[in-house]
Amino acid sequence: MDGVILRHNHPVNLLDLSYEQLAELLAGWGEPSFRARQVWGWLWRRLADDFEAMSDLPGSLRQRLAEVSRGWTAVPGALQLDADEGTEKALLSFPDGEAVEAVLMREGARRTVCVSTQVGCPVGCAFCATGQGECSRSLSAGEIAAQVLHFARRLAAKEERVTHVVVMGMGEPLLNYAATLRAIRNLNHPQGFALGARRFTVSTVGVVPGMRKLAKEGLELNLAVSLHAPKDELRAELVPAVRRWPIRDVLAAADDYASSTGRRVSYEYVMLAGINDAPVQAHALSGLLRGRLAHVNLIPYNRIAGLPFERPPDERVENFRIILVQRGVDATIRRSRGTRIAAGCGQLRARSAG
Numbered sequence: 001m002d003g004v005i006l007r008h009n010h011p012v013n014l015l016d017l018s019y020e021q022l023a024e025l026l027a028g029w030g031e032p033s034f035r036a037r038q039v040w041g042w043l044w045r046r047l048a049d050d051f052e053a054m055s056d057l058p059g060s061l062r063q064r065l066a067e068v069s070r071g072w073t074a075v076p077g078a079l080q081l082d083a084d085e086g087t088e089k090a091l092l093s094f095p096d097g098e099a100v101e102a103v104l105m106r107e108g109a110r111r112t113v114c115v116s117t118q119v120g121c122p123v124g125c126a127f128c129a130t131g132q133g134e135c136s137r138s139l140s141a142g143e144i145a146a147q148v149l150h151f152a153r154r155l156a157a158k159e160e161r162v163t164h165v166v167v168m169g170m171g172e173p174l175l176n177y178a179a180t181l182r183a184i185r186n187l188n189h190p191q192g193f194a195l196g197a198r199r200f201t202v203s204t205v206g207v208v209p210g211m212r213k214l215a216k217e218g219l220e221l222n223l224a225v226s227l228h229a230p231k232d233e234l235r236a237e238l239v240p241a242v243r244r245w246p247i248r249d250v251l252a253a254a255d256d257y258a259s260s261t262g263r264r265v266s267y268e269y270v271m272l273a274g275i276n277d278a279p280v281q282a283h284a285l286s287g288l289l290r291g292r293l294a295h296v297n298l299i300p301y302n303r304i305a306g307l308p309f310e311r312p313p314d315e316r317v318e319n320f321r322i323i324l325v326q327r328g329v330d331a332t333i334r335r336s337r338g339t340r341i342a343a344g345c346g347q348l349r350a351r352s353a354g
């Protein structure tokens with residue numbers, strides 16, 4: 001990217017830059033090469049949220065960075081906390097006033113941040129709160145990473161750190177491919193945040209070209225594919241934007257991903273009462289997935305006001321799982337976290353910060 005932006009000193013979100021781009025920016029200002037390591041360390045390892053904190057940089061450099069930098073921290077707005085579960089949902093806003101929700105989940109020693117990649121979502125899943133609104137824009141790499149850094153700062157105050165990142169919030173990450181990958185690579189960089197590639201999970205509705213590209217990145221990311229139906233006709237009703245990628249093609253791309261990365265693909269299946277929860281559908285799903293390096297996450301639906309879907313009874317969900325397991329497909333039921341604060345799967349919404 002952005003030789004032009006860097007050369008002309010246009011305002012830049014420093015978190016959008018790769019390490020090499022940051023080094024290029026600083027070298028262009030005549031700074032010695034070790035400065036890149038220092039600034040990168042402040043941004044990504046020491047989690048600085050203000051240039052004044054960067055105490056080992058000369059004042060002139062801090063000032064210049066402040067002059068070119070635009071919105072590198074996301075501004076936290078409303079914070080909701082589910083005290084019983086330790087789940088936190090934050091509304092985070094960016095300089096243009098757009099805002100997204102991100103969620104921190106605590107489970108045992110795990111501290112997982114669920115990030116959004118777009119303001120709204122162009123996929124428009126019939127059962128999802130996010131999908132009901134407009135998608136006003138995609139986030140930049142820095143805006144995606146800033147959500148993780150926001151919670152990392154909160155955790156650091158308790159001497160804890162983010163252990164996992166799931167790219168499962170608002171938006172379809174593979175329709176904002178470059179920014180999503182840049183955010184992951186930056187968070188993975190060993191001299192900065194240094195979160196291992198296997199600690200990331202990227203969730204997609206099955207954007208086949210993006211899945212194929214991701215398989216070639218040389219990163220061992222976990223891939224979660226949202227299937228939600230064992231047949232194309234029903235899937236097209238629930239997830240209208242994926243009509244052009246039939247299940248057959250999605251599974252082929254997932255198989256390629258599993259064989260090139262060695263990572264087991266997980267398949268997400270939101271369970272909707274009377275729609276996709278019948279035993280015959282469990283049999284059809286097992287027929288699709290048996291023999292694949294796969295795991296199914298069954299996600300009982302989180303009710304959303306105004307949408308005509310219901311969560312199936314627990315026994316029906318368990319019965320569905322048993323059919324899958326008996327037919328040789330690994331499956332678990334995901335306990336959704338944060339539903340009391342509307343932070344569960346499919347419940348996030350974009351809101352204006354203003």
Ligand code: SF4
Nearest residue numbers: 121124125128131171
């Ligand atoms: S479920 Fe995911 S892909 Fe579907 S509309 Fe919601 S955010 Fe978008």
